Amino acid sequence: MVxxxxxxxxxxxxxxxxxxxxxxxxxxVSKHGKAKWISVPKGAGLxxxxxxxRLRWNNHLRPDLNHESFTPKEEELIVxxxxxxxxxxxxxxxxxxxxxxxxxxxxWNTKLRKKLSEMGIDPVTHKPFSQIIADYGNVGGLPKNGxxxxxxxxxxxxxxxxxxxxxxxxxxxxxxxxFMPILPTQATTIMTNIxxxxxxxxxxxxxxxxxxxxxxxxxxxxLSQLQSIKLxxxxxxxxxxxxxxxxxxxxxxxxxxxxxxxxxxxxxxxxTQEMSPLAFNWNDFLLEDAFLxxxxxxxxxxxxxxxxxxxxxxxxxxxxxxxxDNSSFVEALLARENEMLLDExxxxxxxxxxx
DNA sequence: AAGCTAGACAACCGCGTTCCG
DNA sequence: TCGGAACGCGGTTGTCTAGCT
Numbered sequence: 001m002v003x004x005x006x007x008x009x010x011x012x013x014x015x016x017x018x019x020x021x022x023x024x025x026x027x028x029v030s031k032h033g034k035a036k037w038i039s040v041p042k043g044a045g046l047x048x049x050x051x052x053x054r055l056r057w058n059n060h061l062r063p064d065l066n067h068e069s070f071t072p073k074e075e076e077l078i079v080x081x082x083x084x085x086x087x088x089x090x091x092x093x094x095x096x097x098x099x100x101x102x103x104x105x106x107x108w109n110t111k112l113r114k115k116l117s118e119m120g121i122d123p124v125t126h127k128p129f130s131q132i133i134a135d136y137g138n139v140g141g142l143p144k145n146g147x148x149x150x151x152x153x154x155x156x157x158x159x160x161x162x163x164x165x166x167x168x169x170x171x172x173x174x175x176x177x178x179f180m181p182i183l184p185t186q187a188t189t190i191m192t193n194i195x196x197x198x199x200x201x202x203x204x205x206x207x208x209x210x211x212x213x214x215x216x217x218x219x220x221x222x223l224s225q226l227q228s229i230k231l232x233x234x235x236x237x238x239x240x241x242x243x244x245x246x247x248x249x250x251x252x253x254x255x256x257x258x259x260x261x262x263x264x265x266x267x268x269x270x271x272t273q274e275m276s277p278l279a280f281n282w283n284d285f286l287l288e289d290a291f292l293x294x295x296x297x298x299x300x301x302x303x304x305x306x307x308x309x310x311x312x313x314x315x316x317x318x319x320x321x322x323x324x325d326n327s328s329f330v331e332a333l334l335a336r337e338n339e340m341l342l343d344e345x346x347x348x349x350x351x352x353x354x355x
Numbered sequence: 356a357a358g359c360t361a362g363a364c365a366a367c368c369g370c371g372t373t374c375c376g
Numbered sequence: 377t378c379g380g381a382a383c384g385c386g387g388t389t390g391t392c393t394a395g396c397t
Contacts, residue, residue, distance in 0.1 A: 007367090016365070016391075038382065054383075055366070090385060101385070106364055109387095359397080367389070374382075 007049035017056055021046055025053060026061055059102045066098025070107055078104060079112060080232040083126040095233055 013021075028044035034057060037050035046053065059065075070078075074096055081092045087108075089101035096104065116123040122132055 014367075036382085050382075051384095052366080058384095059365075087386070102365080105386075110363055357397105360395085362394085363392090365389105365391080368387085370385090370387105372382100372384080375380095376378105 007051050009049070011047060012049055013047040014052070017060075021048070022056070022061060025057065029057065029061075059100050064098055065100065070099075074099070075112065077232070078108060079116075081229060082108065082112075084232050085229060091229065095229065
């Protein structure tokens with residue numbers, strides 16, 4: 001017997017909010033605060049569930065929200081952070097003042113993902129499609145280091161279909177937008193047939209993709225993601241370990257992200273050639289094993305450095321350093337995360353780097 | 356002018372986590 | 377300690393609108 005949630009009650013209004021509803025909630029929250037969302041609709045006289053009120057407040061009514069278009073700098077940061085930590089929208093949004101996770105997620109799904117795809121970059125892995133296809137072309141073999149199983153998205157499926165084309169010739173290797181659309185069932189069949197079936201490996205353990213992480217590894221995964229945010233937001237000119245050899249159909253893919261971007265995606269071919277003062281090279285966001293070193297030894301070295309870095313941060317804090325001028329929000333998170341790790345998995349951390 | 360399509364974004368859904376009695 | 381309620385998050389769906397045919 002499933003107990004209905006508070007949002008399943010009858011007579012609750014759904015759908016878009018009216019101005020009157022917004023005004024009612026604004027007035028109520030300004031007077032009483034939002035400590036208990038479950039009490040907000042009742043107090044404000046709204047026929048909404050608390051969950052819906054919280055969503056409306058967080059995404060639209062909060063006074064600190066920025067409703068302007070995304071700037072090129074914000075766009076750049078989103079792409080960098082996504083390359084580093086994946087679709088952790090709430091964490092990404094925390095680095096963008098005034099933006100909500102929903103804002104960032106929608107912007108990614110409607111604009112940025114498409115831009116990357118059109119340039120021949122898999123928006124999930126930030127690798128060139130050509131490399132992913134090549135990796136999966138090794139039927140029966142292990143995927144190359146860092147290959148993410150979770151990277152099989154619809155963008156990639158189109159690219160893979162081209163690879164599977166019996167005639168074996170790419171229709172136009174200079175135009176990545178000529179991918180043939182395929183039916184979902186076709187894609188499923190293709191992927192089932194060619195995707196290597198392997199047991200989870202250390203590669204996967206170290207992967208950024210939360211979808212293929214087991215729960216008991218999530219803390220360590222989070223640690224690496226926080227470290228990634230630190231790199232993206234604080235290290236000047238930071239770029240993930242980039243693919244040095246671009247695919248042949250991917251010539252000097254540079255374009256200027258536009259904040260207005262009212263133009264449709266069909267203008268991408270011209271946009272790739274335009275440069276603005278704030279233009280950045282999208283090659284920078286090709287993620288080639290950014291946190292997935294090639295050899296096991298490198299895995300350990302990488303993680304040891306990562307943990308060590310975090311431990312230093314933690315140590316500095318525990319020694320009572322008040323020099324917070326140079327320590328960021330991310331560092332604070334890192335330190336806290338490390339404390340939690342040490343509390344929960346001291347033996348794991350010790351074993352990882354003594355062998 | 357009507358119908359269709361794609362883009363943009365608001366809102367919902369489901370699940371995991373946290374809180375609290 | 378336990379179970380239900382509330383919260384938070386990411387994925388998905390629904391709705392509106394502009395542009396095209």
